[in-house]
Amino acid sequence: MQGHDDGEPTVRIREVKKDRVNFVLGNVDLAFANSLRRVMMADIPTVAIDMVEIETNTSVLPDEFIAHRLGMVPLVSANCDEAIRYTRDCVCLAGCSFCSMILELKVSCHDDNTMDVTSDHLEVVPFPPDEESADPGEELSKRGEWFGHPVGKHDRNVPPVLITKIRKGQELKIRCIAKKGIAKEHAKFSPCSAVSFEYDPHNKLRHTTYWYETDIKGEWPLSENAKEEEAPRDDEPFNFNAKPNKFYFEVETDGSLGPQEVVMKGLAELQTKLANLILGLKIGGADQIDIMPDDVPVPHVPPPDNAWSGGDPNTWGMHAGSASGGSSSGWSQTSPTRGGAGSQWSNDASWGGATGTAGWASASSPQTNGWKQ
Amino acid sequence: MNAPARHESYVLDDGEKAVEVIEDTKIPNAATIKIVKQDHTLGNMLRAQLLAMPQVLFAGYKVPHPLHPYFIIKIQTDGTVTPQKILEQACTKLIGTMSSLETKFKREFSYKDVEGTAGGVTAATGEDPYGTTGGAWGRGGDYLDII
Known part of the structure; x- marks a missing residue:
């Protein structure tokens, strides 16, 4: 994983009870830990x-x-x-x-x-x-x-x-x-009644901003998990390369499944999802490559239709690259979704129209006459 | 009445493909991969894993609309591998991480089990630290041992 992918993930269970488990996950990245949280809450039958x-x-x-x-x-x-x-x-x-x-x-x-x-x-x-x-x-x-x-x-x-x-x-x-x-x-x-998930209890990474009236330390008591990590010195400079590395979970179930079963099934479910994706890539990828060179401009899929609904994939493909290059293609359209971890495009915001990707950027004017010809 | 079946948002329809690859014609070594019936759970994890791989120049994902159950992930590589291949590698790597985590969890849970019974605390209160064996809590314990 980013920055620390050589290390194996670690886990330390702090407490197990009949209906809950409290553990610390280490050496994984935020996205991974969050996916585990999401899968335990939403994907276990x-x-x-x-x-x-x-x-x-x-x-x-x-x-x-x-x-x-x-x-x-x-x-x-x-x-x-x-x-x-x-x-x-x-x-x-x-x-x-x-x-x-x-x-x-x-x-x-x-x-x-x-x-x-x-x-x-x-x-x-x-x-x-x-x-x-x-x-x-x-x-x-x-x-x-x-x-x-x-x-x-x-x-x-x-x-x-x-x-x-x-x-x-x-x-x-x-x-x-x-x-x-x-x-x-x-x-x-959902087998979970509550899943608590915390990282960076001292807010060293500044992923959040605390509102305060006069004294930030007095008004925001530290969580129990803060004892697990070293407090930053007051004059410590901000390390913008730091990545969260330790995640504190508490999985509480409603009793339909035991906490152990929830965690283990969660991991198994994530693996199933990934395995199905590999399978899909193997199957889908094979015939995709065969067909693509013959009719390159025709994408197999209708493009994400948030910007232009009802575009027939063929018509759309014919026009790929011919319409005016615009900046407001489907990519830069932000939907009201909130990404799992922040922004829509978590990597590069300027990537959409600026680079003028084939097909995508060409769809700037869905109302253009002759679009459907 | 017109509501779509509730499972339509996470189960592939008959004959529906889980993955669709659209190769990028203007950017070298780039592809957009549409992954159907999956969401941020997979998307964000894959994105992060891809970015951690040195061959990847760009990786980003989005769920274009919250009511459309798919996400797209755009990958550009440095040309040593195809985007499809690197995505596959990312999946394999994540599965590896996951199974190593699974082993560790299993070990940790079994330690806790031993501690619990040895300490006699849980036995006295009739509490079972697993929460999965016996009584109203079913028999998940036995089942997990089968895997």
Whole structure:
């Protein structure tokens, strides 16, 4: 990695608890550490209630309110990779025992006290045989004892999740279907409840600017992690070549997966992404090279269409290089996105129109007559 | 009703290519590579890795629009390798870093496990430092050992 790629990455776990791990990652660069953080938060599959069929709801909360709350309940998802399929990959039509779990919530209040309906009332029920898919699969045997059950249901020490409160005569009869998904689809699938990520606790790199009234040191107490690093001297000159090198993580899970599983799966997921990219380059690159010399100006892909939507790739290719060279090609257009680590082009801002790249720069006037000819 | 399927932003459609390479005609040894159904997670990491490689003159990535699930990465090399090749090398290098990290994590986690049980602190409270074995916490522990 930049500046220190000879060194192997290091890791030191400071604390592991049932639902959290605190570790220090060293000798990697910021982008790498951030990717690990992102992947742990958004790319690890878990199961969560995804569809809710409400038979009776006489509680004070409307159906959709309850459905939403049910979706948020963390379900035990250990070994999700092997224990359950995505419905989109399954042979069944809408859901079967291999790609979903059924949980039922059947409660009614008969006494004069207000009753709490909690995640402990959710019961996992087996799939009805008529909806069972005939496809043999070993998913079921890979499931742990409590797979798909609400987290903490079988542990007295874990307080359950309150769903609603009902009074005498009120009733809930609900059938929920839990499915596998990732947090990019819906945040309820995230195994992490919080991931803290810190580097450079003394702000030596000046990646941030602290606002202060009179005394910066008095008003901004140092974090615990500051003890890990040497404080800068007051007269120390700013080192603009310095790079962050130590990253303090605390990964807290909601209980659907253990902290170890989250970290290990996160790393595995990143590797899968990279491996797929290599594969894609091998496949895509091969035929790309064959075809490119024949019709060079025709890009295989429509260019990023933020500047000119609906440009047919062929028309666009014909005009590559012929239209007036402009500076406002798609490249220099900034979209309202915020890059993972700062600016849109993290390397060279002037690169877009100034160098006049083929094709890209030529698109400065999408409204030009004859553009579509 | 017209909402696209939720997984469309991260799963390749049937027959969709994960990678598309557009070679640059005006800049030598440069290419723009469009990587579909991926985001900053991969883009930023690759960019940083590429910049750390001496053969790379330029590397930059962007996600042109937050609602379009792809990013493009532009690479210019010094001519000793093609941009595609160097990207592949960057991926391989990152995978290497990742697997070395994986080993280290595994070792660290196992140390913590040993310490926890030996100390008797966690055993007394019934707490399991792994958080993945037994009880309501599933059996992730066994599974991780399989890999």
